[in-house]
Amino acid sequence: MELQPVTRIAPSILSADFARLGEEVRNVISAGADWIHFDVMDNHYVPNLTIGPMVCKAIRPCTDAPIDVHLMCEPVDDLIPQFAQAGANIISFHPEASRHVDRSLSLIRDHGCKAGLVLNPATPLSVLDHVMDRIDLILLMSVNPGFGGQSFIPSTLDKLRATRLRIDAWQEKTDSTILLEVDGGVKTDNIAQIHEAGADTFVAGSAIFGQKDYAGVIAAMREQIAGVHRS
Numbered sequence: 390m391e392l393q394p395v396t397r398i399a400p401s402i403l404s405a406d407f408a409r410l411g412e413e414v415r416n417v418i419s420a421g422a423d424w425i426h427f428d429v430m431d432n433h434y435v436p437n438l439t440i441g442p443m444v445c446k447a448i449r450p451c452t453d454a455p456i457d458v459h460l461m462c463e464p465v466d467d468l469i470p471q472f473a474q475a476g477a478n479i480i481s482f483h484p485e486a487s488r489h490v491d492r493s494l495s496l497i498r499d500h501g502c503k504a505g506l507v508l509n510p511a512t513p514l515s516v517l518d519h520v521m522d523r524i525d526l527i528l529l530m531s532v533n534p535g536f537g538g539q540s541f542i543p544s545t546l547d548k549l550r551a552t553r554l555r556i557d558a559w560q561e562k563t564d565s566t567i568l569l570e571v572d573g574g575v576k577t578d579n580i581a582q583i584h585e586a587g588a589d590t591f592v593a594g595s596a597i598f599g600q601k602d603y604a605g606v607i608a609a610m611r612e613q614i615a616g617v618h619r620s
């Protein structure tokens with residue numbers, strides 16, 4: 390899968406109706422979403438427990454859209470091949486949850502997936518220093534991981550700007566593409582500001598699944614994004 394430098398909306402199925410998960414996946418993609426964001430929580434790295442590779446495999450036939458797996462688990466290496474086999478396209482993990490970040494990133498690519506690194510609100514950008522050539526995506530958490538429905542942490546905007554500068558400098562030097570995704574508290578009324586600060590990929594859970602009209606919310610988000618002219 391080639392990752393293109395355009396914007397994309399990735400609904401987090403953490404806020405979907407789990408009793409009708411396949412239908413929710415189909416509906417949200419028909420409503421205009423680009424990716425399915427798949428939150429994996431282990432009740433160890435984060436204080437919540439969600440879904441694993443079996444559920445990823447179960448929803449894989451429901452859509453051709455990329456499945457964007459966010460591992461909030463520790464350790465991660467055993468799960469990477471399992472999610473790749475279950476049909477994940479992108480796998481991201483937190484550097485604090487792997488003893489060997491470089492190895493885990495390579496493992497993801499070796500299994501044919503795009504590799505992402507996730508930074509918590511208090512994780513410094515320096516974790517990116519020696520792995521820019523190993524990553525396809527940087528996911529900045531704009532809430533502390535573990536739950537949907539939290540409020541966007543405003544300091545994420547400065548962090549996004551700093552990350553954007555790093556990515557742009559890297560892309561210019563290497564002619565490669567790294568996506569900048571943001572996750573937590575993304576809504577129609579703040580998505581323009583988030584895009585303006587540098588994000589190109591937007592995870593939204595409660596903002597989309599909390600409404601009946603998924604297509605309406607996604608269209609409103611796209612309209613807000615389109616109104617931003619980044620230099």
Ligand SMILES: O=C(CO)[C@@H](O)[C@H](O)COP(=O)(O)O
Nearest residue numbers: 534535537538573574594595
């Ligand atoms: O990974 C997480 C939370 O840990 C997120 O993906 C949330 O699920 C996003 O939910 P909203 O903040 O958009 O409701």
